[in-house]
Amino acid sequence: MTKTASSVWGECLSFIEDNIKQQAYKTWFEPIKPMKLSGEALTIQVPSKFFYEWLEEHYIKLLRVALVKQLGEDAKLIYDVRMENNYSSSKQHTLKIPSSNRNPINAQGITVPLDFNKRELKNPFVIPGIQKVKIESQLNPNYNFESFIEGDSNRLARSASMAVANKPGGTSFNPLLIYGGVGLGKTHLAHAIGVQIKDKYPDKTVLYISSEKFTQQYIDSVKGNTRNDFIHFYQMIDVLIIDDVQFLSGKTGTQDVFFHIFNHLHQNGKQVILTSDKAPVDMQDIEQRLLSRFKWGLSAELQVPDYETRVLILQNKLYRDGVEMPEEIVEYIAKYIKSNVRELEGVLISMIAQASFNRKEFTLALTKQIVDKFVKNTKREVSIDYIQKIVSNYFELDVATLQSKTRKRHIVQARQLAMYFAKRMTKASLASIGSQIGKRDHATVLHACKTVDNLTETDKQFRRYVDDLTKKLTF
CATH class of the missing domain: 1.10.1750.10 (DnaA protein, C-terminal DNA-binding domain)
Known part of the structure; x- marks a missing residue:
């Protein structure tokens, strides 16, 4: 029977499918199309240059063994990569790239690709704020667990966050959704998880991103015909932190692509952390299939801090800034500024600034004046x-x-x-x-x-x- 590109590739797929996880097979091998068989050289078409790089990075040994079984020791693999046309986004041309695997087979029947250990995983597209080949986590090291004050209002969320940070992807808190009002510490906790994971597991790829930036990147990828690269990039993240996920509301395309990214990460034991200003049950215009996945893990609420916690937050802030303030003033601020942590810290900053610029000491009269102005000028959030x-x-x-x-x-x-x-x-x-x-x-x-x-x-x-x-x- 005469061999064809389809028959050879079909036999290769049968072998490959038996040797890797089903999800990996679906993601990286099902989209490939056999194009041409010329002697011992098989040409396959892949969706993007990133796709080709990923195969060379992770599956070159497996591909080599599969091809040798079908075409002999001189088997060669050529990638037919679809590339966007610089002049017309509606047209595409292809770039033929031979596999880097040209070494003779070793004793185990597996070839080691050239410079295999030197290859680096590249960003498939330029992400705002990420200019290096290595993926920067976009984390703020000042937002850590040490600087997050625990109280009755946030104990569950903090404890769950610590558990996730110590064992990312290995707890039942996946995804972990932290929700609550403005200024209660959602972003702080999300960063703290990422910071601790990077410290404990330096080899893990952690990425923090706002939902607005995620949405803009998706829009840019659609405009540039790089949607597949966008998806593949996010599928290789070990710990994905998305802030203010409620802003995906009404964005059907972004929700759809996030749904597929979420599924891939979850099925492969990766950790997803989300923050929102409302619980899943109260989110409007988020697809039900996505909401159901938000509920797979744990939804932990951050509530308005009680008086004792507010005092501790103020004392911690003063200690970190090296500022001494009379106890009665701290207690006064904690008594009258009740809404959120951000406002508590805002009053402290105003107090320190006034005292420094005007060379005044901290007094109760000055405190009352600043607190009264702050409360009066603070716009109440309405639903x-x-x-x-x-x-x-x-x-x-x-x-x-x-x-x-x-x-x-x-x-x-x-x-x-x-x-x-x-x-x-x-x-x-x-x-x-x-x-x-x-x-x-x-x-x-x-x-x-x-x-x-x-x-x-x-x-x-x-x-x-x-x-x-x-x-x-x-x-």
Whole structure:
């Protein structure tokens, strides 16, 4: 029987599949297409240059043994790599690259590729902030477990984070989702996990990235026809930390690619750490298949710190900065600044700055002055639920009526105002706002915002509605 490229490669695949994990086989061998057989030289097509580099890096021995079984000791392998055309993103050309494996077979029947030990895994594309061939973790060493103060409000999250840091991918906390309000320490804990893993397991590849940057990289990869390289890059990370995962809301393409990356990492025992400002059950416009995976591991909440924890946080900050402050002043700040850690530290910085610039000592009078200003100037974060409640009360409706399908004019206007303020006063996407206010789409929210802007300019009564509601929502 005459051998063809397809028949030879088919036999090679049978051998390879028996010798590696199924997931690795699907990822790295199923996409390959046999192209040409010329004597003892088999040409195979691979999706990208990164793909070819990965095969040469990790599977060259296996490929060599499989080919020799089919084509003899003089077997050769040539890669037909699909490359983007510099002038037209819609066209592609191919680059033929011979395998680096040209050595004669050793006694065990396995060839060692040339310079095998010198090869380095390269970034498939330039990631903002990562300029070196070696992947930089993007971690802040100041955010560590030593500088994170434990209290009743964060004990579960801190303990789970420590467990993950000591045994990444080896606990039931995979993924670990840390959620809570602004300034409670989510990002700090996420970095602390990464910092400790790098210290304990220096060979592991750890990467911290915000969901916004992840999304932008994905968009760039789609524009540049390098989506496969984007996926393969993230699939080789040992510990992936994604901050503010709730911002994937409404981004269907990014969610889809993250779903596949997540599956690959999880199935291969890699660790995933996520942070969010809300629990999975409260995330809007995140696909159910993704939410279900967020729930596979542990969701640990960070709550507002109690008084004792706030005092400890302030004392720790002062100790690290080498500043002494009377105990009564520390206790006063802890008593009146209750919302989050970021505000506590903000008051301390203002106190130190005022005392230094004006050459004043720390006094209770100065403390009261700064705390009063800080509390007054701090904008209260409002939720979409809170906005709906305030607007409904103002128009003497219940929230169910506001969200209903009725087209009565005064109810429609109330609904539009709720959407308008949700767009102005929250970070939620249009799709998320619409989903929470009566399950409308993003186009309805956009129309509502434009309508409110127009009526505010032309209708005095409507302008009064906007002014009244603005006061109620900001004071």
